[in-house]
Amino acid sequence: MEIANKTDATPASLFAGQDARPSYWLTRFVILRLLGLVYVLAFLVAVNQIVPLVGQNGLLPAGIYIKYLGIAYGSAGAGFVRLPTIFWFWHSDTALLTVAWLGLVLSLVVLAGYANAPLLTLLWFLYMSIVHAGQDWYSYGWEIQLTETGFLAIFLCPLLDMRPFPKRPPPFPVIVLFRWLVFRIMLGAGLIKYRGDKVWRDGTALYYYFQTQPIPGPLSRWFHFLPRALLKAGVWFNWLAELMAPWFVWWPRPGRHIAGVVIVLFQLTLIISGNLSFLNWLTIIPALACFDDGFWAKLLPRILVRKAAAAAETAEESSPMLTTSWIVAGIVALLSIQPVLNMLSPGQVMNSSFDPLDLVNTYGAFGSVGQERYNVVFEGTTDDTTGGKAQWKPYVYKYLPTLPDKAPPQIAPYQPHLDWQMWFAAMGTAGQYPWTYNLVYKLLHNDPGAVSLFAGNPFPNRPPRFIRAVLYRYQFAKPGSPKGIYWTMERLGDWIPVVSKDDSRLLKFLRSEEWVK
Structure with a gap:
């Protein structure tokens, strides 16, 4: 079992081998930067599309949706508790664009390297507000996956310090929660495929997938016409990444690193073979928690490694921050009961939330593959x-x-x-x-x-x-x-x-x- 970050870390420990206790300064840095990028993209989409989609004259106006939800729940206050969104109280086109633009600006701050708990909390609530008012347009699994990922990221950061390498070490329980997230994402996706469609079980799913996926990319046609032996091998790679690799995120360092590499490579393959929105980029984020500073120190620029080492040398453990992380871990454990039962069920559903804040969800993709x-x-x-x-x-x-x-x-x-x-x-x-x-x-x-x-x-x-x-x-x-x-x-x-x-x-x-x- 790994031990939480120590305050006496040294620069040498970041380059240490198998025997060193892992630290996660660089891991936190990379997770937050990639999360900032995904938030930028998600809010940019909203800036460009939210008004014609759910504006006052949109295809599915948010005002009408909110109105009837209020009637169903009895009041706006009761509706807010059941489906939290700022748009219960202000849903004009100006409100929609204000939320989208504010989220975009704050996301750029995170991408630039500056984040703390209040900033990430605001980003989480702003995006959840869009998801909960977005109706059909925001009904995809990666939308609630972003709210869950954004929620966990809040607790990686100090309360006020926004520096890329603050003096507070990342709480280890939150690193574990990110691993728990990628475990559920990958295993849920694998199980829904195995149960959902015989073309996955007989290895022929990729005969059709590249052509019938939502929006093919520049290389999709090339993938579609690969030899069928290679396409069958691709299905086996899918099983490796989704049904086997997730179990190894809990193993000691070598196994955990291999699992992380397999999951990331699988997501990169999906990125180059099609257009699955920001799903694959978002799924890489919790997979990064498989890697510790010893891994990142070999890949990242030396200046970042030195800054992380300097922060580790002067680190001060925060008891309130660590206590909060354990409380969050307890909440996630309780909220995980239904998602786990769903994964184990023969009637497994995918991409569903079991709580109003979308804190712990169930995931899956392409449980069936169309052949036309x-x-x-x-x-x-x-x-x-x-x-x-x-x-x-x-x-x-x-x-x-x-x-x-x-x-x-x-x-x-x-x-x-x-x-x-x-x-x-x-x-x-x-x-x-x-x-x-x-x-x-x-x-x-x-x-x-x-x-x-x-x-x-x-x-x-x-x-x-x-x-x-x-x-x-x-x-x-x-x-x-x-x-x-x-x-x-x-x-x-x-x-x-x-x-x-x-x-x-x-x-x-x-x-x-x-x-x-």
């Missing part, structure tokens, strides 16, 4: 549609495949929320994603916010007379296809039939949802 790729493309026309000769123009997504000759871009760790939701929507019906009707109505009026979610506006001078949504099957163009062709498309039928802005059924539905007056 479907995309919904919104199309508009200014022509008369009665003769069947109308010229339809597509609304091209910023990053989701639309045109056959548009190469898959690299967008992660940034996340385009509309593109992601339309990937899910294409596997269902418009009735299951009713906000798509609000999107159609806004496109019929050339609403600037809605149009901004696409790569461009095919009707810049006047709105289209009609809009439809068409379901297509997409496949990667095979090697040897004409240069510049990345996809093949097959039209399957209408996903939303042709509608106009005066369609009585459309207007009746939108009014029932309070999306139009």
